[in-house]
Structures are given as C-alpha cells and as structure tokens.
Amino acid sequence: MPTSSRVESIYDRSDSRAIRGYPSSDTLFGMEKNLDSYLENLGISDDAESKAPVMPSSVASPLEAAPPLERQTTNTSGDAGAITEDFLSGLLEHLGSGYTVSAKLRDDNVHAEILGGDSGRIIGREGRTLSSIEFLANTVLTKELGAGAPRVNVDAAGYKRRHEERLLEVARRASARVRKSGEDFEMEPMNAADRRIIHIALREDAFVMTESVGEGTDRRLIIKPR
Amino acid sequence: MTKDLIEYLARKVVDNADAVSVEETVDMYVIRVGDGEEGRVIGRQGRVIQAIRTIARAAAGPRERVQVDVFGASSRSADGTESRSAEEVDHSSETSA
Numbered sequence: 498m499p500t501s502s503r504v505e506s507i508y509d510r511s512d513s514r515a516i517r518g519y520p521s522s523d524t525l526f527g528m529e530k531n532l533d534s535y536l537e538n539l540g541i542s543d544d545a546e547s548k549a550p551v552m553p554s555s556v557a558s559p560l561e562a563a564p565p566l567e568r569q570t571t572n573t574s575g576d577a578g579a580i581t582e583d584f585l586s587g588l589l590e591h592l593g594s595g596y597t598v599s600a601k602l603r604d605d606n607v608h609a610e611i612l613g614g615d616s617g618r619i620i621g622r623e624g625r626t627l628s629s630i631e632f633l634a635n636t637v638l639t640k641e642l643g644a645g646a647p648r649v650n651v652d653a654a655g656y657k658r659r660h661e662e663r664l665l666e667v668a669r670r671a672s673a674r675v676r677k678s679g680e681d682f683e684m685e686p687m688n689a690a691d692r693r694i695i696h697i698a699l700r701e702d703a704f705v706m707t708e709s710v711g712e713g714t715d716r717r718l719i720i721k722p723r
Numbered sequence: 724m725t726k727d728l729i730e731y732l733a734r735k736v737v738d739n740a741d742a743v744s745v746e747e748t749v750d751m752y753v754i755r756v757g758d759g760e761e762g763r764v765i766g767r768q769g770r771v772i773q774a775i776r777t778i779a780r781a782a783a784g785p786r787e788r789v790q791v792d793v794f795g796a797s798s799r800s801a802d803g804t805e806s807r808s809a810e811e812v813d814h815s816s817e818t819s820a
C-alpha cells in the first residue's frame with residue numbers, strides 16, 4: 498500500500514491574509530523563493546536536476562505548444578479582440594498611467610496582455626486583481642457577443658505565464674518523484690485553475706496519474722503511480 | 724477616481740448604461756442601476772460585484788476601506804431595507820472559490 502507524503506506548503510504562509518493554496522506574495526520573486534523551498538521539500542534541488550530521472554516527454558507544456566501570437570491572429574472574430582481591448586484600456590485609465598494593452602484572438606480565445614504601469618497593482622495579492630479583471634472582461638464579452646463568445650485570457654507583465662511555468666515545473670518534479678518512489682504524492686491545496694494546469698500537464702504521462710481529493714479550499718491533487 | 728472606476732465597470736456589465744449612477748456615501752459606494760438590472764451587477768454567486776470590489780480596492784490603495792453595494796431602481800428606499808444586498812451571496816462565493 499503506497500503511503501502519502503504531504504509537503505507542508507508550496508507557498509509562504511507567513512502572511513495571515515493569505516488564502517490557502519495561493520501564493521501569499523504579491524511578487525513573483527517571493528513566489529520563486531517559496532517554490533524553491535517547496536522543491537527542496539520534494540527532495541529535488543536545482544543542483545540535483547541533472548541527476549534527476551529523465552522527464553517523460555509526454556509531460557505536455559501548453560506554452561511550448563502555443564505558436565507565436567502574431568501568426569495566429571485572425572480577423573474573423575476581430576470584434577472580440579477589439580471589445581476586450583476597449584474594455585481593458587478604459588479600465589486601466591482608472592488605475593493609473595503608463596499601461597498599454599493588446600488583445601488578440603488566437604486558437605478561438607482572446608489573449609490580452611497588459612504591460613507597463615504599476616503591474617503589481619493590476620496583478621494584486623495572489624493574482625486576485627488580475628483574476629477579477631479577467632472575469633469582468635469575460636462578462637463584458639459574453640454580454641456583447643452572446644453565449645458563444647470566445648474566452649478571454651488576461652495576463653499582466655507575464656505574471657500568469659510565469660505562474661503557469663512554475664506549476665508545470667512542480668508537475669514535472671512531482672511526476673519524477675512518484676515514478677522514482679512508487680508512492681503517492683499529495684500536493685498542497687490549490688485553486689481549480691491551478692489544479693487543472695497540473696492535471697492536464699500529467700494527463701498523458703505514462704507513469705503517473707492525478708486525482709483530486711478534499712473539498713472547497715482544501716481540494717488538492719494526489720499524484721499516483723499509474 | 725475609485726467612484727469613476729466603479730461607475731465605468733457597472734456601465735459595462737448592464738444593458739442600460741445610462742441608468743447607472745454611483746453615489747459615494749460616508750462609508751461606501753452605492754451603485755444604482757436601471758429596473759431589473761441588479762442581477763447584472765451582482766452576477767451569479769455575487770461574482771461580478773466581488774470582482775468590481777476587488778478592482779476598486781486596487782484603485783483605492785491598501786489603506787482605504789472600499790464597500791460597494793448595488794441598488795435597483797425599483798427597490799430604492801430611504802432606509803435601504805428593500806435594497807438587494809450582494810453581501811450574503813458574496814460569502815458563499817468566497818468560501819467555495
């Protein structure tokens with residue numbers, strides 16, 4: 498019977514206002530530090546990386562799979578990009594100066610990126626302000642275009658992209674660990690979006706599978722040998 | 724600035740943007756919308772109003788308390804007893820998020 502091992506925390510919980518399962522720091526740098534300690538708890542340090550088992554090539558990265566933005570831009574639903582860009586630039590005018598925004602349709606989704614200005618203000622604690630901005634961008638687009646409207650993804654200064662890269666790294670290392678130990682590995686609680694990223698990353702993994710357990714804010718992934 | 728932001732967001736999510744107004748009282752921002760449009764600003768499980776609050780707080784800065792509530796045209800009353808409050812649905816959305 499495989500035993501579960503549970504790492505205390507992927508993120509720094511020293512901030513009492515932090516929500517479980519989310520990075521408590523506003524900055525990516527804080528996250529990086531905490532992630533390193535998490536990876537250390539996994540028994541894998543950056544130094545040991547070269548000695549770590551070879552990653553299954555089946556660990557898919559949606560980022561690597563995504564073609565360059567420009568080539569995929571289409572004009573068929575140019576409206577969606579324009580509506581999103583208009584909504585976001587109007588919003589940013591109220592949040593300070595120096596922001597620029599671009600929104601493009603790619604793979605049936607609108608990808609918007611906010612650059613410049615005070616990116617920390619746009620991102621917010623644990624990325625919550627950015628999530629709220631994205632949610633409202635989706636609300637507005639659905640109101641304008643109806644139920645079939647494309648989904649909007651909003652990033653600011655690469656925050657979401659880097660966060661996703663971090664999660665993929667955690668997925669790769671957890672997979673390597675489970676493959677090596679043959680034991681279940683229980684991750685810390687995460688929100689649905691983060692769990693989904695890891696779940697999808699390991700879906701095609703030949704050696705491990707993922708399962709969600711727990712309820713509400715305690716819901717977390719368990720990586721198991723396949 | 725925060726008031727303008729709240730008004731901008733509320734106008735974007737309703738059908739009748741002209742009916743939207745925001746009043747800044749002593750301790751909160753009150754969004755007033757046209758008949759039957761409270762639900763637009765509140766959203767399922769209070770998610771729209773919660774997103775508006777989160778963004779309003781980002782605009783206001785960490786020290787300022789920002790309270791935002793929604794009143795429909797048909798439910799306006801002097802004491803606010805008939806107003807539809809989004810606070811209750813909020814809590815459920817926060818715990819289940």
